[in-house]
Amino acid sequence: MRSSMSWSDLMEQEEFKVLTKDINIEGYAGIDVYFYSGGYRALRKALREMTPDGIIEEVKKSNLRGLGGAGFPTGVKWTFLPKETDKAKYLAVNVDEGEPGTFKDRYLLLNSPHLFLEGIIITCFALDIHTAYIYVRGEYVKPTQFLEKAIEEAYKEGILGKNIYGKGFDLDMILYKGAGAYICGEETAMLESLEGKKGWPRLKPPFPALKGLFDCPTLVNNVETLCFIPTIINMGGEQFANMGKGTSGGTRLFSLSGHVKRPGLYELPLGIPLRTIIYEYGGGIKNDYQLKAIIPGGSSSPVLSADEVDVNMDFDSIARIGSMLGSGAVIVMDEYTCMVEALLILIRFYAHESCGQCSPCREGCGWLEKILTRIVKGEGREQDADNLLRIADNIMGNTICPLGDAAALPVKSFVTKFRHEFEYYIREKRCKIENRHPLILL
Amino acid sequence: MHTLTIDGKEIRVKENTTILEAAKQAGIEIPHYCYHPGLSIAGNCRICLVEIEGVPKLQISCYTLVSDGIKVHTQSERVRKARQAVLEFLLINHPLDCPVCDQAGECYLQIYYMKYGQYNSAFLEDKVKKHKAIPIGPTIMLDSERCILCGRCVRFCDEISKTSELGIFNRGDRSEIFLSPGQELNNRYSGNVADICPVGALTDRDFRFKCRVWYLKETPSICPGCSMGCNISIHYNLDRAYKASGKRVMRLKPRFNEEVNKWWLCDEGRYGYKFIDENRIERPYIQKQGAREPISWDDIMMEAAKILKSYSPESIGVIASPQCTNEDNFVLKRLFSEYLGISKIDYRVPSKLAQSGDDFLIRADKNPNSTGCKELGLLPSIAGLNVENMLKEVEEKKIRVLYLINHDLVKHMGKEAVNRALDSLDFLIVQGSNVNETTEFADLLLPAATYAEKNGTFINESKRVQKINRAFEPLGESLPDWKIFLKLAEEMGIALEYRNEEEIFADIAKEFELFEGLSYSFVGDEGVNLI
Numbered sequence: 001m002r003s004s005m006s007w008s009d010l011m012e013q014e015e016f017k018v019l020t021k022d023i024n025i026e027g028y029a030g031i032d033v034y035f036y037s038g039g040y041r042a043l044r045k046a047l048r049e050m051t052p053d054g055i056i057e058e059v060k061k062s063n064l065r066g067l068g069g070a071g072f073p074t075g076v077k078w079t080f081l082p083k084e085t086d087k088a089k090y091l092a093v094n095v096d097e098g099e100p101g102t103f104k105d106r107y108l109l110l111n112s113p114h115l116f117l118e119g120i121i122i123t124c125f126a127l128d129i130h131t132a133y134i135y136v137r138g139e140y141v142k143p144t145q146f147l148e149k150a151i152e153e154a155y156k157e158g159i160l161g162k163n164i165y166g167k168g169f170d171l172d173m174i175l176y177k178g179a180g181a182y183i184c185g186e187e188t189a190m191l192e193s194l195e196g197k198k199g200w201p202r203l204k205p206p207f208p209a210l211k212g213l214f215d216c217p218t219l220v221n222n223v224e225t226l227c228f229i230p231t232i233i234n235m236g237g238e239q240f241a242n243m244g245k246g247t248s249g250g251t252r253l254f255s256l257s258g259h260v261k262r263p264g265l266y267e268l269p270l271g272i273p274l275r276t277i278i279y280e281y282g283g284g285i286k287n288d289y290q291l292k293a294i295i296p297g298g299s300s301s302p303v304l305s306a307d308e309v310d311v312n313m314d315f316d317s318i319a320r321i322g323s324m325l326g327s328g329a330v331i332v333m334d335e336y337t338c339m340v341e342a343l344l345i346l347i348r349f350y351a352h353e354s355c356g357q358c359s360p361c362r363e364g365c366g367w368l369e370k371i372l373t374r375i376v377k378g379e380g381r382e383q384d385a386d387n388l389l390r391i392a393d394n395i396m397g398n399t400i401c402p403l404g405d406a407a408a409l410p411v412k413s414f415v416t417k418f419r420h421e422f423e424y425y426i427r428e429k430r431c432k433i434e435n436r437h438p439l440i441l442l
Numbered sequence: 443m444h445t446l447t448i449d450g451k452e453i454r455v456k457e458n459t460t461i462l463e464a465a466k467q468a469g470i471e472i473p474h475y476c477y478h479p480g481l482s483i484a485g486n487c488r489i490c491l492v493e494i495e496g497v498p499k500l501q502i503s504c505y506t507l508v509s510d511g512i513k514v515h516t517q518s519e520r521v522r523k524a525r526q527a528v529l530e531f532l533l534i535n536h537p538l539d540c541p542v543c544d545q546a547g548e549c550y551l552q553i554y555y556m557k558y559g560q561y562n563s564a565f566l567e568d569k570v571k572k573h574k575a576i577p578i579g580p581t582i583m584l585d586s587e588r589c590i591l592c593g594r595c596v597r598f599c600d601e602i603s604k605t606s607e608l609g610i611f612n613r614g615d616r617s618e619i620f621l622s623p624g625q626e627l628n629n630r631y632s633g634n635v636a637d638i639c640p641v642g643a644l645t646d647r648d649f650r651f652k653c654r655v656w657y658l659k660e661t662p663s664i665c666p667g668c669s670m671g672c673n674i675s676i677h678y679n680l681d682r683a684y685k686a687s688g689k690r691v692m693r694l695k696p697r698f699n700e701e702v703n704k705w706w707l708c709d710e711g712r713y714g715y716k717f718i719d720e721n722r723i724e725r726p727y728i729q730k731q732g733a734r735e736p737i738s739w740d741d742i743m744m745e746a747a748k749i750l751k752s753y754s755p756e757s758i759g760v761i762a763s764p765q766c767t768n769e770d771n772f773v774l775k776r777l778f779s780e781y782l783g784i785s786k787i788d789y790r791v792p793s794k795l796a797q798s799g800d801d802f803l804i805r806a807d808k809n810p811n812s813t814g815c816k817e818l819g820l821l822p823s824i825a826g827l828n829v830e831n832m833l834k835e836v837e838e839k840k841i842r843v844l845y846l847i848n849h850d851l852v853k854h855m856g857k858e859a860v861n862r863a864l865d866s867l868d869f870l871i872v873q874g875s876n877v878n879e880t881t882e883f884a885d886l887l888l889p890a891a892t893y894a895e896k897n898g899t900f901i902n903e904s905k906r907v908q909k910i911n912r913a914f915e916p917l918g919e920s921l922p923d924w925k926i927f928l929k930l931a932e933e934m935g936i937a938l939e940y941r942n943e944e945e946i947f948a949d950i951a952k953e954f955e956l957f958e959g960l961s962y963s964f965v966g967d968e969g970v971n972l973i
Contacts, residue, residue: 356617
C-alpha cells in the first residue's frame, strides 16, 4: 500500500494516525468519552479472547520498539521476564520524560491517560503482573493530576483493582512522583528512586527483568510504548508492523522543535524521511533560512549536518549514519545557530544532571562544561578542540550508565562535524557567524 | 572451577570469583579505589577496567565474574589508556596539597599516579571548591576536596558498623561525602573509615600530623583491649621521638585476619595504645616509712625474695594477669605454684565497671588472654578461693602477702573495699607497667613491660592462639613479666631458666596437651585455633 504512495500523499491521510486519531475528541481524557470512542475495547478483547502468550506473540509480531530512547524490541523485552518465579513481578512505567527536546509522554498523559492505563493493564495481564508502579517526573504536576484522576475513574469502573472485567485478573496501580532528576529516567536509577533511595544507576547485570524493583523481576517500559499496546491488540501485530519500516514497527510521536515554522508533536510512521518531517510537517525552516544541523532523537543523539537530512527516521537507518532515533525529539537548527554555544547549552545540562556516581561522567561532564564556557568567554586555547574530543572519548563506554555516553556523543559529533566553527571561536575569540542567535543561558 | 587467562597466564579459580580477585590470586594487581573486599561492590571509580577478548566495552574487574575460557588483559594499551583517563578525571578537581596532606606516602592517588599518571596536566580550569578540614566526629577529619567519592566509608557505615551516618550528597562534580542531617560520625568502629579511605579525604584526628608515614615502622601484634584478639600492627617511630615528646607508638592499624577481625578494629582498641608511652612505671620502687624511693633491680629482688621466703605458702596470695602472655603466666605458675608451693592463685578480678560487648568485635571481657590463664590453670587449687575470697582472707589476716600483677584493683573493685583489705596486709608487691590507684598501695613496685615490648602469645575467646611481637625495647628499666619472675627465682636460688619466650612456649607445648605440636613458627602471624 505504502509503496504506491508518496510521503506527501501520506501526509494528507489520517489513516496511519493510530495513537492520536481520537485525541482531539472533546473530553477524551475522561473515562466516559474514552469509552464512547471505543476505549478499553482492546482490554476486553485481550481478557476475553486472548491468552497471555497470544498477546506477547502479537506484540512481538508488531515490531514495536521501546520509545523511551533505547529502541529495544518490546516483545523481546517482555519475554525476558521469568514466567515461573516465586517472587512478585512488577511493571515500572517510566514517565520521567527528561530528554531535552522531548514532550510526547506529557502530551499523552494530558490527552489520553486512559489509553495509557489500557496499555498498562493489557501488558500486566500478558505478563502476570499484579502491581504497576508509575514513576512520574516531578515537574509534571498537571499530567500527574490527570493521571490521578484517570486512575481513580478506572478503579471506580472496576477496570483496576480486583477481578477486572470478571476475568479473575487483579491489578493495582501506584503513582510515584520523582523529585526532578534527569538521571531517574535511566531505568535502574528510577528503580532506586522508587525504592526511596538516591537515584543512582545500578551495575548491570542483573537486569531489571530478573532483579528489578525490590529485587523482584520488573518490566520497565515507556509511556508511549505502552500506549501502543491497545492499538496492536485491536489491529493485530502484523498490520502494525507494516505501518513502519523494517524492524521498526508502526508509528511514533516525533517532538519537532527548533527553527521550524510549525513545531509540535507529529505522529508519523517510522521510516519517514527526516526531510519530510522538517519541510512538510514542520513547514520548513523559520524565515526560510538555511538548515544547518538537526539533533534527530533527543539531546543525547549525535547531531546531523544539513546534508544528512535525507535519512529515513527508523531505528536502523539512522543508526547506519551514526546517530540514534532516541526519544524521537527532532531539534532543528538554522544557519544562524552557533554550534559552539549550542553545545555549551547541551553540556551544561549534562554536567548539571550527571549523578556523580562514577568518575568519568562526574568529573568529565564538569570539565567539558568548563572548557566550553571558557571558549565562549573568549578565552579559548588552541588545544581545546582536541581536548574536548579526548575527554569525550575517555568518558565514552567507561561509565555505569548511558548518561556518560549521552554527554560524550554530542561533543564528538559537534566538534567533528563543525570543527571549523570551534577553531574559529577559539582563534578569534568570537563566533564565526554574523547575526547569530543570541546565547541565552538560564 | 573456571579456567581463564589473564595477561597470558592460565589460572584456575572458583566459580563466582571476580576478575580482580582472580588476578590477585595469580599475583597480578589491578588498581582499584572503590572496591574493598570487605564491602559490597560499588563499581563507581572505574579504574579497574580490563579488556576481555570478544567483549566490545572494557569491563570493571571488581564486578565482572570470571567465566570459562575468557582471555583478560590488564596491561593492554587500551586498558592503560582507560586507567590513565580515570586517574586524570579523579585528579582534575583534586587539590595539589600532597605536601601538607597527612595521607601522603600511603595515598593511592599518589601510588597509581606513579604508574599511570599523565604527568602533563591538560586541566586549565578552576577546581571545584568543597568543604575542607571538617571534624565529622571525635575521630575523623573530612576534606571533601580530596575525596574521590569511592563511597567506601559510606558503605562501611551502612554495612559494617550498621550506623549509616554518612552519605553522598549533591550531584555531578559538586557531589560530596557528608553526615546525614543531625548525625555525627561517632560509632564504636569509626576509625576504620580512615583506614579504608584510599586518599586523604578522611584522616584520623588522633594520628594527623603526628608523623609522616614513611618514618613509621610496623610490628604485627594482637590488640590487648578485649578477648576478641583482633590482629593489629603497631606503627611506631623511634628516630624522631623529639617530634612526639618521646612517644614511640604513633598509631595502631588493624591487620587482616579472615578468622578474627577481617579488616577491622574497634575504636576502643585502636586508640587504646596510649598507656604504652604514658604514665609508665619506669624503674623499681620501694615504700619506706610512707615515702616511695627508687631502688635497683638487684635490691628490690633481694627485698622481694626475703618477704616471700619469710612467709608460709598459705599466707601468700598471687593475683595473676589475663593481660600477660601465656609465657609470662607459665613462668609465674612454675615459680609460685611448682617451686614455692603457693596454691592461692587466681587471675579473675571481678569488675564493678559496666563493660559492654557487641556481636561484632567488641567483647565485655577486656583482657586478651583470659582463655590462656584458664588453660594454663592459673586458678586456686582450693575450691572457692577466688580473688574476692582472697581479699577476705587478707582482711582475716590469713593472707599476709599479696603479689599483684598488672591489675588495678581500685578501679575494678572500688577504693573502699580495696583499702579495707590492703590495710591488713603485711606486704603488697605490685608488678605492672603503669601507675594507677592500686600501685599507690605497693610496698614493692616492679616495673613490667607492655605487650608492645615483648614477645609471647595470647589465646582469644574462641581458643585461637596468636602471637605478639616486640616492637621495641621495654621503657626505662622495665622488664617483661617472665623475666621478672626469672630474676626472682634466681634470687631465691631456684633453678628456673629460659633464654627467650620461644623456649618457654616450647615448654608449654610439652606440658599441655592442648598446645601439643605448636611452635612460634607454626603459630605464625595469623595464629592457630586450639581444638
